[in-house]
Amino acid sequence: xxxxxxxxxxxxxxSTAAKLIVPCLIGALVALALGxxxxxxxxxxxxxxxxxxxxxxxxxxxxxxxxxxxxIVQVVSALVMYGKVPRVxxxxxxxxxxxxxxxxxxxxxxxxxxxxxxxxGFQQYSTRVLIHSVLGCLFFGAxxxxxxxxxxxxxxxxVLPVVGAVVFTVLVVxxxxxxYWFFSTFGIKR
Amino acid sequence: xxxxxxxxxxxxxxVLGVVLLISSxxxxxxxxxxxxxxxxxxxxxxxxxxSAAPSPAEASSSAxxxxxxxxxxxxxxxxxxxxxxxxxxxxxxxxxxxxxxGSAPAAAPSPSxxxxxxxxxxxxxxxxxxxxxxxxxxxxxxAIAYVCNGSTVEGWMRGKVENGKLVLTGxxxxxxxxxxxxxxxxxxxxxxxxxxxxxxxxxxxxxxxYEATARVEGxxxxxxxxxxxxxxxxxxLETDADSDQPVAVTAPTLDVATMTARIGNVVLHAIxxxxxxxTGF
Numbered sequence: 001x002x003x004x005x006x007x008x009x010x011x012x013x014x015s016t017a018a019k020l021i022v023p024c025l026i027g028a029l030v031a032l033a034l035g036x037x038x039x040x041x042x043x044x045x046x047x048x049x050x051x052x053x054x055x056x057x058x059x060x061x062x063x064x065x066x067x068x069x070x071x072i073v074q075v076v077s078a079l080v081m082y083g084k085v086p087r088v089x090x091x092x093x094x095x096x097x098x099x100x101x102x103x104x105x106x107x108x109x110x111x112x113x114x115x116x117x118x119x120x121g122f123q124q125y126s127t128r129v130l131i132h133s134v135l136g137c138l139f140f141g142a143x144x145x146x147x148x149x150x151x152x153x154x155x156x157x158x159v160l161p162v163v164g165a166v167v168f169t170v171l172v173v174x175x176x177x178x179x180y181w182f183f184s185t186f187g188i189k190r
Numbered sequence: 191x192x193x194x195x196x197x198x199x200x201x202x203x204x205v206l207g208v209v210l211l212i213s214s215x216x217x218x219x220x221x222x223x224x225x226x227x228x229x230x231x232x233x234x235x236x237x238x239x240x241s242a243a244p245s246p247a248e249a250s251s252s253a254x255x256x257x258x259x260x261x262x263x264x265x266x267x268x269x270x271x272x273x274x275x276x277x278x279x280x281x282x283x284x285x286x287x288x289x290x291x292g293s294a295p296a297a298a299p300s301p302s303x304x305x306x307x308x309x310x311x312x313x314x315x316x317x318x319x320x321x322x323x324x325x326x327x328x329x330x331x332x333a334i335a336y337v338c339n340g341s342t343v344e345g346w347m348r349g350k351v352e353n354g355k356l357v358l359t360g361x362x363x364x365x366x367x368x369x370x371x372x373x374x375x376x377x378x379x380x381x382x383x384x385x386x387x388x389x390x391x392x393x394x395x396x397x398x399x400y401e402a403t404a405r406v407e408g409x410x411x412x413x414x415x416x417x418x419x420x421x422x423x424x425x426x427l428e429t430d431a432d433s434d435q436p437v438a439v440t441a442p443t444l445d446v447a448t449m450t451a452r453i454g455n456v457v458l459h460a461i462x463x464x465x466x467x468x469t470g471f
Contacts, residue, residue, distance in 0.1 A: 057450070103202075107203060110203050110206045111206070114207050114210040114211050114214065117211075118214045119214075120461075123469060125464065125467060125469055143200075146196075147196035147197065147199055148196070148200075150196040151194070151197070185447065186448070
């Protein structure tokens with residue numbers, strides 16, 4: 001009996017962990033699967049061009065920049081929703097803005113990732129490339145975690161902001177190690 | 191319904207990813223592994239090194255596995271036909287090289303060879319006479335070499351490492367035989383009927399061998415560059431790399447900072463072929 005009573009509070013604490021463990025495991029598997037595919041698959045180096053852009057590098061850089069801009073909208077709208085912006089009360093459409101900017105950012109990032117994985121692969125020949133490869137895989141894992149824990153209720157208040165911040169930070173570093181590097185090396189062009 | 195929307199977002203992204211991946215695959219029938227027909231026969235025998243390579247964390251543990259598998263490899267007969275079939279084709283230079291190949295197993299007991307030969311190394315430099323450059327990358331028991339004069343004479347070669355000796359073969363009867371140790375690789379290489387002898391040293395970061403492939407108008411083009419320590423580079427480009435006798439032209443200049451080269455509208459993304467890091471193997 002006593003053991004059972006002792007077990008109750010930890011069970012409650014564990015239930016938070018239990019809610020997080022499965023999404024985190026799935027997210028880890030997603031990141032791992034992308035990394036393994038990127039490493040095992042021999043990169044084709046193929047560069048399919050999209051009309052209006054001069055090279056796949058520019059297409060990817062602009063898509064990634066778009067995703068990053070929408071990610072900034074994510075952070076701002078989240079701050080407003082959480083009432084962290086002084087003298088700004090959350091308008092009714094802020095939730096929709098947050099959801100749709102997130103969806104668009106994610107869908108912009110997917111083609112970039114596919115091109116990276118298929119044409120270039122997981123590489124480690126320089127620090128920039130290694131960081132980019134690792135975080136590129138981690139991003140989709142972290143995003144998966146965010147999406148999977150989003151519908152869960154009764155989570156501690158810190159969980160979503162922390163996971164969201166991780167996703168945002170990872171995306172920004174990915175952008176810095178790719179599109180920012182691309183534009184600062186080649187110049188901003190279409 | 192509302193609770194499912196994040197999942198729908200995820201699945202939409204996943205479906206978009208799969209569709210893009212499949213369309214990329216359909217657009218680019220991958221013939222890359224076929225391009226080294228001589229080496230391709232040897233590939234299935236040693237899946238362990240390539241499958242162990244993906245994880246950087248496991249890279250160090252894969253090294254013993256590679257060296258462990260090499261004695262077993264020399265015992266099996268499967269690589270022998272591939273090399274012997276290539277040997278008659280390169281007949282003019284064959285006698286000296288086949289004796290070198292034949293002496294490799296005999297040299298096996300020599301302990302000094304195993305002590306001084308690195309399992310991972312990159313070498314590059316000018317060939318004797320300076321008419322071109324050669325690069326050799328050793329990764330475990332595999333090696334890749336490229337010789338190039340910056341124009342029509344060039345050749346990719348692959349093969350196995352046995353007891354500090356390299357006997358690598360490629361298309362157009364390209365052949366390299368060399369011995370190597372910690373700081374240097376020395377030997378002879380032949381491509382497009384041109385013989386070179388060489389003795390070149392290890393290379394440092396950003397110099398070495400680079401390759402890029404792309405599919406243009408239904409053909410696979412493959413470029414190779416050898417970048418030397420002083421920043422000079424030579425590069426050639428095979429206009430139909432899947433052909434049995436690829437023809438090469440001068441490659442566009444490789445921008446080493448961005449790892450790209452440009453031919454008209456096509457941007458080639460180069461990757462280093464490095465035995466030290468294992469990229470390109």
